[in-house]
Amino acid sequence: MSRPILYTFNLSVWSAAADIARIELGLANEIQSQQVDLIHAENVLPAFLQKAPHGTLPTIIDGSRVYGSTVKVIEYLVQKSGKKVAPRTQLTDLVHGEGVDLGIALFGAQTDEEAKKKAEGLAGFYFSTRVQKMKGFLALPESAPFKAHIEAKIVDAESILAVYHLKAPEEARTQYYATSLANRNAARAMIYETLPSAIAEGPFVGGATPGEDDFHVIAWLIRSALVSGAEKTEQAAESLEKRFGAPLPEQIKKLLAAWEPREGFKSTYAEGKSH
């Protein structure tokens, strides 16, 4: 029988949670990892959607079974490893919550000026490349069953590009900026209140070693640090403090420090680069 495959992308935040877990749980040989390039919209290729109709990363395919969300993927990895890992709590749902969505954190803007900068930067490149690719996929006969799915993705990406290029109506831009600001405030509350109060003895949420929550939490934290300007993971604490204007809670500093030397963390954030 073929080995299970974990589909991930080395710039995707939720893929990072699964990549870290795969290594930390000792499954490097048991589960193959395969890259799906999100910049080139490979998750919307009909060949991928045939296997994984939800079309998001991470995804695990094991025989006829498809695990199509980060929660399901990590739960699967924990079970597969047979290791004793602290089970996930409500915290996992909280870091996946809409209010602290990392897409909004990364692609958001709070003013016209910021939106224009996004248009010229990686975010603008990301969405325009994807739109171009997805329009190409629509022309493929094998895309027919996925037409509605692909069209909806194009509409989403184009609406963000319209904000970036200040072509969206003022009302839509104001709404986008307000959502981005609310996201920033919710992220602050997560880092300064929710996460520290969920850590008991530490350094991990799960205790002395990472629990199921930890794989989700560390990926969320490193992405939040990247949004704060931390290109390297070692800059995470400093850049979060700068962005939020307050010293980080000790629990968060200790959590970040405890992850740095771990194999799953080092292999996922290769050369110490955040994503």
Ligand SMILES: N[C@@H](CCC(=O)N[C@@H](CS)C(=O)NCC(=O)O)C(=O)O
């Ligand atoms: N709630 C989902 C979100 C997964 C998700 O949105 N993944 C992103 C990458 S971090 C993705 O696949 N984006 C591409 C897309 O939506 O087209 C989960 O936890 O699995």
